[in-house]
Amino acid sequence: MxxxxxxxxxxxxxxxxxxxxxxxxxxxxxxxxxxxxxxxxxxxxxxxxxxxxxxxxxxxxxxxxxxxxxxxxxxxxxxxxxxxxxxxxxxxxxxRALSRSAALAEAQASCWANRRTRLEIARAMYQLRFPDEDPSGCTRQELLGREGRRVKDCYRVQAQRTGLTWHGRRYTPGDFASSDPANQAITAAAQAMYGVAHAVVTALGCSPALGFVHSGHELSFVLDIADLYKTEVGIPVAFDAAATSPEDVGARTRRALRDRIHELRLLDRVVADIHRLLLPGRGTPVVTEERDEVTLLSDRDRQVSAGVNYDLETSW
Structure with missing residues (x-):
């Protein structure tokens, strides 16, 4: 057997x-x-x-x-x-999800380790979320302020659209039931999106910890990626679910979000966006080999074949 x-x-x-x-x-x-x-x-x-x-x-x-x-x-x-x-x-x-290539992980680490490229990717993430704005030249503090205003505006617009009374974002960690239905739905949508983002990040071989906006947490990059779709997908779905009924709002939000993700083919976008951010200009790579390829790094970033003994001084 x-x-x-x-x-x-x-x-x-x-x-x-x-x-x-x-x-x-x-x-x-x-x-x-x-x-x-x-x-x-x-x-x-x-x-x-x-x-x-x-x-x-x-x-x-x-x-x-x-x-x-x-x-x-x-x-x-x-x-x-x-x-x-x-x-x-x-x-x-x-x-742990399956990952075969280190290309994205190496690009992520290289971009993250350089303060200039780290800020450039944070700006690129902001522009992916809000393409009507140009964040060029913005400091990190300015990006955070702009993002905060846009998210507040999104909450207000969605509340008006669905007819819900909105008193602001309120969430007590560990006490899901203490929030109103709209806040419960937003929390459920956010957590589900974290799971989706985590699956894609690890499947592509990236490090969940090396974030460009979030920092200091083992899931910093996961939070970065999930937030790219917060105002477009997560928040509207949450308000729709909360406006339908206050009953079982968490489960209904997850189901609605699942359907919306499928409808938008969002996973295609997540994969493409990660490649666009970390490997700009290269497009999404297509796997053409059925075998794993492991190389050794030599001088001047030259890659040489693994499984070879490079000691030329002894013959035994």
Whole structure:
């Protein structure tokens, strides 16, 4: 019988691109097993099969149990796994997604380590969010001030559009129920978007920690990427869900956000935007090789083949 250890991992060409997957799947109060290349979800209503390669990130809520084999197939197919709290609003831990190339990670580290390019990417992120403004020449403090005003304006506009009374952004960490329905929906949408962004960031081989706007947290870059779509996608969906009904607003927001992500093909944009930010002018690379390629770094940034002994002084 073929064991997990002997089962070959899928090549990059065999795996669906991150952009072609579902944004996220949220599960709670169930047991997750493996059946061939799918995961099975068992709950009070029966058993559901989900092809693992179609999942961008799996959000595991309260009451979930998952087997080693299920985690194994999710890892083989490059799906992200995030453990979250009640209503999906508290992040606990995440599993590692499949990554084969270091190109984006190296570009990210290079841009992050240089103060000038770090600011340039922060400005580029701002312009991606608000293309009607030119942030050229803005300091970081000016970017933060502009961003704060635009987000406040977005809250006000969406409240007027949906007819909700808005008293400002209010959220108490660890106390989801204490907020009004609009704030609950915004929190649920934000947390779901963090999961989506985390799945794409790790799938592309980037470091979640090296942020250009956020800093000092293990998910700084994830927060950067998720925020790119806050005013366009997350906040409008949240206000729509809150305006429909105050009941079960967190779950309804996640479902509405999932549908909106699919409708906009947002994962395509996330992948393209990350490449555009970190590797400007190069476009989105297409995987053409079925094998991993590992090289060694020599002088003047020259790359040489791995698996070769370069000691020329001894012959044994």
């Amino acid at each position: 073929t064991t997990v250890g002997r089962r070959p991992a899928g090549s990059p060409r065999q795996l669906p691109r991150a952009a072609d997957r579902a944004g996220f799947v949220y599960l709670e109060r169930c047991t997750i097993h493996r059946d061939a290349n799918a995961i099975t979800v068992e709950d009070a209503e029966g058993t559901t099969h989900i092809p693992s390669a179609t999942i961008g990130t799996l959000l595991l809520g309260p009451g979930t149990r998952i087997t080693h084999q299920a985690i194994s197939v999710l890892g083989e197919t490059g799906a992200g796994v995030v453990w979250v709290g009640e209503h999906g609003v508290r992040y606990y831990a995440a599993g």
